[in-house]
Amino acid sequence: MQKKLIALAVAGLVSAPAFAQSNVTVYGIVDMFVGHSKAGDTKATDVLSGGLAGSRLGFKGTEDLGNGMKALFTLEYGISPDISGGGLTFTRQSFVGLSGNFGTVTLGRQYAPGYYATAALGAVAAGPLDPIAVLTSGLGIAPGSNARWENAINYASPSFGGFSAQAIYSFSGKSGDGTVVDGLGDRNRMDSNDVGLGLTYANGPLDVRYVYQAAENLTDVEQDEHLIGAGYNFGVMKLVASYQIANIDAPGASDFDIKVATIGGIIPVGAGNIHVSVGKRSDDRSERDATSVGLAYTHGLSKRTTVYAGMNRTSNDDNAAFGSVLGIAGENETAFAVGINHKF
Structure with missing residues (x-):
């Protein structure tokens, strides 16, 4: 329910009529770790992002076009929660397409x-x-x-x-x-x-x-x-x-x-x-x-x-x-x- 409410709010900022015809999901990963590395005389200890998977925020959705065909999209952005102003740092994926049999x-x-x-x-x-x-x-x-x-x-x-x-x-x-x-x-x-x-x-x-x-x-x-x-x-x-x-x-x-x-x-x-x-x-x-x-x-x-x-x-x-x-x-x-x- 919470995901759907968030998705509705986001989609409403862009186009409420368009959202009424689509199924939109907000998803993401926040992955943080304490890491220590040593190479020769160089050492580094820090709190970093992405130990198992890159931190991200994404939006994906589908629209049923009938006859087994769907329109789909994904907009996914990398985030850096370990630093000030990390925000949306880069585009991981951004595509639109059609699927069917x-x-x-x-x-x-x-x-x-x-x-x-x-x-x-x-x-x-x-x-x-x-x-x-x-x-x-x-x-x-x-x-x-x-x-x-x-x-x-x-x-x-x-x-x-x-x-x-x-x-x-x-x-x-x-x-x-x-x-x-x-x-x-x-x-x-x-x-x-x-x-x-x-x-x-x-x-x-x-x-x-x-x-x-x-x-x-x-x-x-x-x-x-x-x-x-x-x-x-x-x-x-x-x-x-x-x-x-x-x-x-x-x-x-x-x-x-x-x-x-x-x-x-x-x-x-x-x-x-x-x-x-x-x-x-x-x-x-x-x-x-x-x-x-x-x-x-x-x-x-x-x-x-x-x-x-x-x-x-x-x-x-x-x-x-x-x-x-x-x-x-x-x-x-x-x-x-x-x-x-x-x-x-």
């Missing part, structure tokens, strides 16, 4: 298939303590901001016996690494030709994923990526594993490959779960490899409120700069976090 077609800023795959295959909630998040930094197939593509058209198929597909195309502007030229992006479609394809088989305890993404940013860096991974829930433990490779071709330099492999498990313990994962990043370039280990415990106080504690240890070669918080080249980083995640 044919699937769902949406237009706007939205997730490429690499986000859904890495989120499903991350054993430590794909957050800052998770090796899959730490080691995919800078890649397009990742659970972070690079996974959101702008100026995009996306198609998601219905499920056929557990099989489903997603295809996305970003026409221009910010996709891949988010580079922008003159604030507008390059409007030549062939100069920012970004495509993604995701295939999923999810049936009972088995979840298998394949993703292909190709992005060319506005500095002519071409990045082709593949991921394959799977998860299986044995009841006493859910096992997940993934392997991905990115080929990067930059003007004036030799192309190189980056490989990331992870394996982890989620073990139910009463009202909570133990999460453990290990990952390895290999880079063709000299002294850029890294290894990351994550361990966490999450405890559900209710369906909407979870408390958690965890740590991550990332070891870097001399030219690698990965970690949960600091990410200093050549320094090994150890990070600890204790926090609370509330969904509404």
Whole structure:
């Protein structure tokens, strides 16, 4: 009831007649933690946002158009509750579309298939303590901001016996690494030709994923990526594993490959779960490899409120700069976090 009253008030500020025809939901996450990180001689202790999931405020809605077709929209914004003036800090998702027996077609800023795959295959909630998040930094197939593509058209198929597909195309502007030229992006479609394809088989305890993404940013860096991974829930433990490779071709330099492999498990313990994962990043370039280990415990106080504690240890070669918080080249980083995640 409270959600509906809030949604009614928000929608009434914009258009009361439009709201009368739609079902609008206000939702969000507030996730805060106390964190401590150490990399070499550098230390950091702070209250931060987003230990399990990024804090956000969102609005989503549908309208029944008849004959099995619906109009839909999502407007979702990141928030920073840990700082003064945090407010709405950036647009996470913003799209509108149609759904029906044919699937769902949406237009706007939205997730490429690499986000859904890495989120499903991350054993430590794909957050800052998770090796899959730490080691995919800078890649397009990742659970972070690079996974959101702008100026995009996306198609998601219905499920056929557990099989489903997603295809996305970003026409221009910010996709891949988010580079922008003159604030507008390059409007030549062939100069920012970004495509993604995701295939999923999810049936009972088995979840298998394949993703292909190709992005060319506005500095002519071409990045082709593949991921394959799977998860299986044995009841006493859910096992997940993934392997991905990115080929990067930059003007004036030799192309190189980056490989990331992870394996982890989620073990139910009463009202909570133990999460453990290990990952390895290999880079063709000299002294850029890294290894990351994550361990966490999450405890559900209710369906909407979870408390958690965890740590991550990332070891870097001399030219690698990965970690949960600091990410200093050549320094090994150890990070600890204790926090609370509330969904509404």
